[in-house]
Amino acid sequence: MKAEQLLKQNTGRPIAGGYLTHSRVLVVIPSLIIALLLGSLFALAIGSEHIAFDRILGAIWAKLTGMTIGLTPEEEVIIFSLRLPRIALAMAVGAALAMSGAAFQALLRNPLADPYVLGVSGGAALGSILSIMFASGLVFSRPIFAFAGAATATLVVYLIGKRKDDPAHLILAGVVISTFISSLIVILTALADNVKLRNITLWLLGDLSSGSIDGMIVVIIAASTGTAVLMTQSRALNLMMIGERDAFSLGVETARVRWIVYLTASLLTGAAVAAGGAIGYAGLVVPHLVRLAAGTDNRLVIPASAIGGALLVLLADTAARTLLAPRELPTGAITALIGAPVFIYLLIRSRKYA
């Protein structure tokens, strides 16, 4: 008997709720991509200078086909030199942070895990600041230092977390690590000269306005590599989510998976923070919403979180640059506005299970 028939007959529930099917993927991923395309069109249109949708679509069509269209030089600059790179940066940073959150959650068996909450973003920020102050001459020193900072913080979080299997315990450890790193950052900024200092404080709250093309390329490469690597581990992560001991006896090389996923998540966080600062909670909110809508299977949660994270940070950044225009808010302030309440909700709920 066909599996579907067997299940329907015995439970009267649709099989879609039971496990990951092709149809579930074919609904979730294309809808998210469409939402992301609409979101980026919206982000291209609004700002200090509003540009009509049809003119944007025309301009993109013209760029692709090599034709000319009646855009003013100002509009051309706004669309292709100002807004598009920033949109690309926001999307890559969002994808990297959300995936890194999804990976940490599965690995630490903790729905509260998020690179920002765990102090991993803080580690990356500290690394970035050290690179700005002492190694700004080196090529790609910022992402490399940020990666080293993220990886160190991750290791500390892991060593603390594995001593006690309690979600809140790990989060407390993250809070302590974050505060410790913050004070190191305060001391360092006190030592820095004024020009450097101005960059640092804004950027600590998550700021995409000063992103460079180099940084953007690094995040895009990191986000695509990260997606590929995490996808190969997603099935193993499904089992790690149940428990490391279970995963081990079911055939997962848990030590290897742990290292691969830790390094990838640290790389994602490092690249995102080096380019866009410590934008919080994208890694918490996005995978949670994805799981609510599409189930817990990491083969879907990881790519869907990448697209969803891109969308969330894109919208947050658009809000950040338009809400109080001409003034700009840090993007991280907007994501925290959404993320903190979600975190509290999850914390209360996790207490019920723990």
Place this chain on the structure above:
Amino acid sequence: MLELRDVSFCYHRPVLSGISLEVKAGEIVALLGPNGAGKSTLLAIACGSLKPQMGEVRFADRPLADFSRREIARTIALVVQAGDVRFPLTALEYVLAGRFAHASAFGFDSRHDVEIAMKSLTDMDALQFATIRFNELSSGERQRIVLARAMAQEPRMLLLDEPTANADLAHQISLLGFVKGLTRERNMGVLFVTHEINLAAEFADRVALIKDGRLIAGGQPEEIMTADLLSQLFELPLLIDKHPVSGKPRISWLSGK
């Protein structure tokens, strides 16, 4: 089929000393002993989760140390008490995890995998839970899901750590009856740890008694489960007679006072 040869294991203090034990294909062996005797450690060693400091474990005349993780998972299934899962996983997804070692590391679950998972749930009288979240189930129901996951591994050897601990009486009997049927049908070996000595007497082909990390006796229930040996094992006066229907040893405890 599964053979422990002179296995010793220390964890701060000696946990197991010089254990030799074999489980043959198609045979059910019960491991009895008081708390802290080293039973769970023995199971962990038997499935390769712990490496013994001395001695070795062999499966089908091949050292277990030569098996890859995936090979072990296709050969030996370990069933322990199910912990909480902090994500809203369905029971079916939980059972499908048992197919990991049979499938490629990437891609969807094949129709074959899903059918085996459903069959395992059906065998455990748990198909009605397939689309329900694992965490919403009672501990006895979870235990059946965990066993279904082990069956989905299609193992040749089943290691059970107190498989009946949370099950109601009817499911204790049906669960062990099912395991016994499967053992015969698939020629699978079973090693199970239990505190239910009457269930062990009824369902095991052989019984091994373990105390303070040493095997003190092993053999058929009728020879081994004597008042002397069991009273010594559990340090409690026990009375043994025959089950009126099956003729197996029946253990009753005398008043503690």
